[in-house]
Amino acid sequence: MPGDPVLSVQGLSVQFRIGGAWRAATRGIDFDLAPNETLALVGESGCGKSITCASILGLLGGEGARVEGSIRYRGREIVGMPESELEKIRGKEIAMIFQEPMTALNPVMPVGEQIAEAISVHLGCSRAEAKTRALGFMERVRIPAAPERYRDYPHQFSGGMRQRIVIAMAMACQPRILLADEPTTALDVTIQAQILAELRDLCANLEMSMVFITHSLGVVAAIADRVAVMYAGEIVEIAPVAELFAAPRHPYTQALLQAIPRVDRETVTLRAIPGQVPAIAEFGSGCRFAPRCPRASEACQAVPPELAARGGPEGHRVACLAPAPVRERAS
Amino acid sequence: MARYAILKLIYSVPTLLAVLTLVFVLTRVIPGDPALMILGDQASPQAIAALHVQLGLDRPVWMQYLHFLANVAHGDFGKSLVTGQSVVDLAASVLPSTLELTIASLVVGTVIGVPLGAWAAIHRNSMPDALVRAGSLLGLSLPAFVFGILLLIVFSVQLGWFPVISPTGRVSALENLRALALPALTLGILMAAYIARVTRSSMLQILGEDFIRTARAKGVPWRMVIRRHALRNAIIPVVTVVGLYLGVLIGNSVLTEMVFNRPGLGKLIVGALTQRDYPVLQGLMVLYTLLIIIANLLTDLAYGIFNPTVRLR
Numbered sequence: 001m002p003g004d005p006v007l008s009v010q011g012l013s014v015q016f017r018i019g020g021a022w023r024a025a026t027r028g029i030d031f032d033l034a035p036n037e038t039l040a041l042v043g044e045s046g047c048g049k050s051i052t053c054a055s056i057l058g059l060l061g062g063e064g065a066r067v068e069g070s071i072r073y074r075g076r077e078i079v080g081m082p083e084s085e086l087e088k089i090r091g092k093e094i095a096m097i098f099q100e101p102m103t104a105l106n107p108v109m110p111v112g113e114q115i116a117e118a119i120s121v122h123l124g125c126s127r128a129e130a131k132t133r134a135l136g137f138m139e140r141v142r143i144p145a146a147p148e149r150y151r152d153y154p155h156q157f158s159g160g161m162r163q164r165i166v167i168a169m170a171m172a173c174q175p176r177i178l179l180a181d182e183p184t185t186a187l188d189v190t191i192q193a194q195i196l197a198e199l200r201d202l203c204a205n206l207e208m209s210m211v212f213i214t215h216s217l218g219v220v221a222a223i224a225d226r227v228a229v230m231y232a233g234e235i236v237e238i239a240p241v242a243e244l245f246a247a248p249r250h251p252y253t254q255a256l257l258q259a260i261p262r263v264d265r266e267t268v269t270l271r272a273i274p275g276q277v278p279a280i281a282e283f284g285s286g287c288r289f290a291p292r293c294p295r296a297s298e299a300c301q302a303v304p305p306e307l308a309a310r311g312g313p314e315g316h317r318v319a320c321l322a323p324a325p326v327r328e329r330a331s
Numbered sequence: 332m333a334r335y336a337i338l339k340l341i342y343s344v345p346t347l348l349a350v351l352t353l354v355f356v357l358t359r360v361i362p363g364d365p366a367l368m369i370l371g372d373q374a375s376p377q378a379i380a381a382l383h384v385q386l387g388l389d390r391p392v393w394m395q396y397l398h399f400l401a402n403v404a405h406g407d408f409g410k411s412l413v414t415g416q417s418v419v420d421l422a423a424s425v426l427p428s429t430l431e432l433t434i435a436s437l438v439v440g441t442v443i444g445v446p447l448g449a450w451a452a453i454h455r456n457s458m459p460d461a462l463v464r465a466g467s468l469l470g471l472s473l474p475a476f477v478f479g480i481l482l483l484i485v486f487s488v489q490l491g492w493f494p495v496i497s498p499t500g501r502v503s504a505l506e507n508l509r510a511l512a513l514p515a516l517t518l519g520i521l522m523a524a525y526i527a528r529v530t531r532s533s534m535l536q537i538l539g540e541d542f543i544r545t546a547r548a549k550g551v552p553w554r555m556v557i558r559r560h561a562l563r564n565a566i567i568p569v570v571t572v573v574g575l576y577l578g579v580l581i582g583n584s585v586l587t588e589m590v591f592n593r594p595g596l597g598k599l600i601v602g603a604l605t606q607r608d609y610p611v612l613q614g615l616m617v618l619y620t621l622l623i624i625i626a627n628l629l630t631d632l633a634y635g636i637f638n639p640t641v642r643l644r
Contacts, residue, residue, distance in 0.1 A: 057548055083553070091550030098548075103541040106560050108567075108639055117559075118549040153639045169549065 004074075005032035006176055006209050007056070007094075011069035012079075014051050014060060016280075022066060023280045025051055026233040029069070030307055033177065038203060038210040040220040040241070042256075043230035044277060049213040050099075052230075053179045055079075056211070057096055058086040073177070092122040095170035099182040101162035105154040111165045112138065112150030118172045137168040141198060160191035167195070171202060178203065178210045184219065196222050217260055221245065226315075229253045232277055232288040235307055239316035249312065249323040252289050287320070295322040336628060343624045350620040351403060355396055357616075358609045365412050365607040386412065399613070408614035413606050418614035421599065426618075429595040432514055432587065433580050437573070439519025440526050445569065447523065448530025449562055455535060463527055470524025475583055479517040479590035486513060496592045514591045518583060522576060529572045534565040567638045574630025578623045 012029035015022045026048035033039055041049045054060050055067050058078055071078040073093065078086070090096075098104040106114060115134035119125065125133075131150070138146035141164040154162055163183060170178060180199065184192040200223055203210050212223055220227055221241060228238040229252065237250040248254045255273045275292040284290070286301040293300065300321055307319040312326045366382040367374070383389045387398065402409060408418035451463035487495045493513050537543065538561055546560045547553075585597030596615060603611035635641055 059544065059547060087550045087552050089550070090548055096545075096548040098541060098545060100541055104545045106542040106546065106564070108563050108637070109560070117546075117551060121549065121551050121555075155640045166545070169545075 006035050006074055007033040007211075008072045009052075009056070009070070010072075012052065012055065012071060013068045014048070014055055015066040015068065017064045017066075018280065024233065024283070025280060027283075028304070028307075029235055031228055031235065031238060033209050033211060035176075035209055036203070036207055038200075038212055038223055038225050040212045040214060040224035040227045041230055042214060042217065042220055042227055044215060046277065047230045048233040049215075049230055050181050053096065053181050053211060053213055056177075056179060057090055057094055058083075059090075088122075091118045091170075091175070092173045093175055094177040094179060095173070095175040096179040097163075097166050097170050097181065097183045099185050101159050101166055101186060104166050105162060107154055109153075110151045111154055111157065111162075112152075115165065115169045115172050118169055122173045134168070134172060137172050138165070140171070140202070141165075141168045143168070160187055160195065163187060163191075163195055164198075167199065167202070171206065174206055174208075176208060178208050180210060180212045182213050182215070185214070185216075192219075193222075199223065217245075217256065229256070232283065233280075234288060234304070234319065236289065236320065237316075237318045238307065239318075243313075243316055247316075247324075247327045249310070249316070249318040249326070250289075250320045251293050251295055251322075251324075254324065295320075297322065336632065339628050339631065340624075343628075346624065347617070347620060351400065351617060352396075354613050354616040355399055358612050359392060359395075361607070363607045365609055368607045369412060403617070408617070409610035411603075411611050412608050413611075418610050421611060422596070422614060422618055425594050425596055425599050428593060429581070429584055429588075429597065431511060432518065432584055432593065432595065433577070435511055435515035436518035436522060436580060437577065439515050440522030441573065443520065444523035444526025445530050445562075445566070448527035448569075449534050449557070449565065451527065451531045452534035452538060452565075453557060460531075463531065467524040467527045470521050471528075473521065475517055475521060475586045476590050478521060479514070479587055482513050482517055483590065510593075514587045514593055517587050517590070518580060521583075522580060525576060526569060526573060529569050530565060533568045534561060537561050537565045540564070563637075567634070570633050570637050571630060574626060574633070577626040577630070581619065581622055581626075 009029055009031050012026060013024050014026045015024045017023075029048075029052055031039065041052065043049050051060065056071055056073075056078065058081060060067055067079050069079065073089065078089070081089075105111065109117075112131065112134050115137060116127070116130040119130040119133050120127065123130075135146050135150060138150070143149060143161060143164055149156075154165070157165065163186075167183070178199075183199070184195050187195060196219065199210070199212075202208070210223075212219075214220060224241045226238065227241050227244045228235045229244070229250065230236065231252045237244065237248065237253045244253065245257065248257055252273075255271065258271045259273070261270055273292055278284075278288065278291065284301060286303055287293070287296070287305050290296040290300040305319045305321050307317045309317055310320070310323050312318070312323075364379075365386065366379045366388065370378055370382060380389075387395060390398075406419065408422075410417050411421060414421075447463050447466075451460040454460050483495060487493045494510050543556060543560055546556045551559070581596070584595055585601060587593070588595040588597040589601070596618070600612065600615045600619075602608070603615065
């Protein structure tokens with residue numbers, strides 16, 4: 001990838017106070033985000049995807065949550081940054097889209113004003129100017145009759161339209177990074193495809209990087225350049241998207257891919273992963289997948305395996321002591 | 332909006348009729364004889380019987396009822412058995428003073444209660460929250476007459492800032508405001524205790540909503556998130572509660588009016604009750620009902636202003 005990363009996350013650990021003890025919900029998260037790149041974070045519910053995103057915006061913290069490690073946005077450290085500095089980055093440099101368009105908008109504020117608010121907060125322009133700009137973005141995300149709908153309230157829009165408003169709001173200040181936290185999960189499949197296509201176009205046109213959270217591997221294939229697979233608060237494998245689908249090396253990634261039904265192949269029984277994701281209080285000191293892993297050895301239980309190339313190409317890293325061998329690719 | 336208001340008023344006609352009937356029955360059920368009250372213990376049975384005929388109390392109850400309804404339809408609530416004044420005139424003479432007190436205490440309650448409640452919610456589980464919660468508990472448990480008398484002792488008797496007894500008749504606006512201050516504060520602070528509670532819990536709920544996170548993610552400064560996003564939503568249930576409380580407030584004015592010796596509906600109705608002044612009692616109860624119906628209507632309309640999702644067409 002060309003250029004320095006716009007975002008560099010290193011050793012990120014988010015801890016919550018549960019019953020008097022600090023428990024790490026995520027551990028040792030490492031990834032870089034290159035300019036114009038889309039990185040997908042994939043994993044089951046509760047694996048720490050959303051928490052990772054929220055910590056990038058500095059939205060965690062306060063009582064009951066603790067963020068350790070380093071998140072650098074173009075060289076500036078976000079962890080421990082004062083709130084007043086964070087406010088200048090949020091929305092302006094790094095913006096976020098949320099999963100639930102039904103609840104992500106303020107029900108008593110006209111949608112246009114909610115978009116314009118982000119603009120006037122960061123660019124300090126006049127009300128009229130902010131409105132013009134907001135209208136421009138409403139048209140850009142294809143909201144029909146935008147000028148007439150500027151003063152409408154969220155309840156007057158459908159779910160897909162609301163998500164477009166949320167996207168317009170995130171785009172309004174042309175941020176460099178967009179954090180998309182399952183933006184299409186709450187939408188039906190046709191709308192999902194439209195929104196994905198639009199996000200892809202917007203990212204390309206506005207030269208934005210994107211961290212895209214999802215639990216759907218189909219969505220990953222449609223939008224991402226690279227994928228990071230998360231399990232129980234850790235990244236277990238990170239690779240370019242084609243590579244990951246073609247030659248997954250971590251046993252969890254392999255199991256995930258085997259659990260997807262395929263329409264282009266003959267029906268085979270889908271394989272589920274035996275066991276359950278451990279609860280946060282039950283995390284062992286070793287590999288968190290070990291209790292469910294067919295290839296686990298005693299060494300796996302002792303120390304957490306590092307995310308490393310392990311014989312493969314440098315861009316494909318896996319956190320496993322017994323990864324699948326690198327497959328020779330005919331190309 | 333106008334159509335909605337008119338419809339709402341039409342719907343309240345059955346309510347009003349039910350109240351009229353209830354009021355009629357209640358006043359007949361209360362023990363005691365108005366003729367006896369007027370003439371005294373020493374009156375001869377003949378005099379009492381004569382007065383019964385004069386007041387229409389000798390006729391069958393159903394006839395009295397129909398007579399009562401017919402008169403009400405003409406806006407005639409009869410005359411006071413005690414003073415002979417028309418009930419409508421009597422009520423009209425004290426209504427402004429009660430309305431004045433109600434509105435003033437509503438303003439005091441809202442202005443004090445809403446910010447305190449919001450402040451407590453923002454600083455949940457810390458010092459401000461504990462203070463507001465303790466204060467509101469005190470306010471909720473303190474009867475109006477105790478609090479009113481305390482205020483009287485401190486500010487009127489000790490410090491002499493406000494008059495002990497409300498002046499009657501025509502006085503300057505400033506004088507009137509001075510007389511209104513303590514009664515309004517009495518009712519207002521007690522109401523603030525209630526409003527602060529409702530605001531606090533409403534605010535706590537709103538602060539956990541997704542759109543608050545959205546606003547923060549946009550980079551909106553925290554103070555602005557509170558004012559523009561949280562408070563504007565948190566106020567919606569408060570409007571409803573305040574509207575319902577308006578009825579309680581009108582009722583509570585009875586005690587306050589007694590303590591501060593203010594003329595008002597409350598004092599009038601208590602007087603009418605002790606003197607078995609049936610017509611006055613009936614008239615005032617109907618008036619109270621009307622006031623509460625109007626208060627509810629205003630609440631509905633206000634709710635539409637604050638909450639666009641139920642905005643009326």
